[in-house]
Amino acid sequence: MTSAANSPRHPRHPHRPSWAGRNYTLLTAAAVVTNLGSQGALIASAFAVLDAGGDGGAVGLVAAARTLPLVLFLLIGGAVADRLPRHHVMVAANALNCVSQAAFAMLVLSGEARLWQMMLLSALGGTGQAFFSPAAEGMLMSTVSGEQASRAFAMFRLAMHGAGLGGAALGGAMVAVIGPGWVLAVDAVAFAVAAALRSLLDVRHIPPREPGGGLLSDLREGWREFVGRPWLWTIVAQFSVVVAVVGAADAVYGPLVARDSLGGAGPWGLALGAFGAGTVGGALLMMRWKPRRLLLAGTLSVFPLATPAAALAVPVPLGPLCAVMFVSGAAIEVFGVSWMTALHQEIPEDKLSRVSAYDWFGSIAMVPLATALAGPAEDAFGRTPALWGCATLVVVVTAAVLCVPDVRNLTRRTKAVTQGVPAPDVEPASADAEGSAWRLG
Structure with missing residues (x-):
């Protein structure tokens, strides 16, 4: 187990704030990529159903097919993410989303998509999200220092929402120009890129999980x-x-x-x-x-x-x-x-x-x-x-x-909280950094 004294530290990038370490930057970049793709994919999936001859009820069924496994598997996903290395769970979930969206795109592009097939693939996407979300939140929280946590969370959410707005606008335009199938294919690529970024996370600062009872x-x-x-x-x-x-x-x-x-x-x-x-x-x-x-x-x-x-x-x-x-x-x-x-x-x-x-x-x-x-x-x-x-x-x-x-x-x-483990890629912010360069407005 890596101790606080010898835990790995990464030199801080001169153009990043002191609280934005390597892990935090990777997590934020991956979230931006997936939000850009996913917001467009939400629009594309609805139009894919309509283009296949479905109505509003069919669009609702495809959406519900994604929500149901998300609800069913969330608690299991949380337990798995606390038992296994979280970045492994995140990468596996991204891989599942990548495969399901790629298959969805191929079906739509083939012109032979059936409602039950789209529902099944949406359900696979919801299953991936159920395992991904608890792991991602736990990973983000273990990455930042307590002293700068709220600022880091705000920046992370700012990046996600900005990407979501851009992704929705870009996705809508792309659906109109190149069709929903290609937008779904772009989303599959986005999940692959995000999985690659998350595979680079350094988790040596997190103590190994103690064996549990199941x-x-x-x-x-x-x-x-x-x-x-x-x-x-x-x-x-x-x-x-x-x-x-x-x-x-x-x-x-x-x-x-x-x-x-x-x-x-x-x-x-x-x-x-x-x-x-x-x-x-x-x-x-x-x-x-x-x-x-x-x-x-x-x-x-x-x-x-x-x-x-x-x-x-x-x-x-x-x-x-x-x-x-x-x-x-x-x-x-x-x-x-x-x-x-x-x-x-x-x-x-x-x-x-x-x-x-x-x-x-x-x-x-x-x-x-x-x-x-x-x-x-x-x-x-x-x-x-x-x-x-x-x-x-x-x-x-x-x-x-x-x-x-x-x-x-x-x-x-007022004092830093590190959840009992050091955050090796995040250094405490100085008073100058707290009050000047990274204070917005």
Whole structure:
């Protein structure tokens, strides 16, 4: 086992900030590559289904085929990522995504794609994501120093969201020009490049995992870690509702309101673009702001997520709707960075992926149910009351979480937290670096 005294250190690149070491840079570069490809692939897969003669229901089936294995395998993925070297899990998951997208592209380009084939390949992609996500989050958190964690997480999310915005715009244009099959092929190449980058990660600073009692034992241990922290499970429970109702409002009611009151898909696309721009703005804000009470600041920032549903319920004109979407995008980034910083600070390194898996599972498990019930809710109560109900649920569950003392009182530690292991490729930032060159604005 590599000790703190002889752990490998990499010389810091003169043009990178002091907290952006080799591993962090590789992880960020790989995330940018995959987000550029994946956002375009989401558009391409929908148009591939339509070009094959499918309708909106078929598009939904292909999307659901990806979501179901993601929900089913997340907890197993978290346990595997805490048992095996995380970068190996990430590379294997990227390889699976590469193969499934390449096969999807070949089917589409052949002109012989069938719905069941597209569903199967989407399910393989969702399986890869289920193993990748907990490993990736645990790897990122073990890569940065506690002192600079929030800034590093903000920059990482900024890079991802920027790549996502660019990937969506580029992907849409490429689908129109060269067709969905070639865009899916580009996504397969992006996964291959990302896997190559992640294979270069240096994990010698992470202590070898102690032999455990098996997968079920690992899951139980992760569950105890999860339920033993009231701030953790209450916020995950909160987000199981928030993500579900916000997803229903955006995916189901938003396009309908846009069609009936805003002028169609174009204005709704602008509103979603404003949300994406807001996430970039929020990440820029969190590069500078370090709230002392991490979870209090993060939880208060969830309240604005109720405003898009309320704006759609009115409905407001496009300009105010875009403003509301921008603010809610910025707000979710305040929460996201604060949340990642709290997990990095409080959760032991060897349990990060399992806790992350429970977090992911709780956050997405109710999304399929909410989107499935959105239509019946509109039929039963009307679209406007359903949207006001979405907004009200966000406010109520967020206010309830603020009643938990740990949520209000958990504070940022001023000394570096290294999860019990050194972060060999990240050096502490000097006072000058903290206050000058890398302070945005």
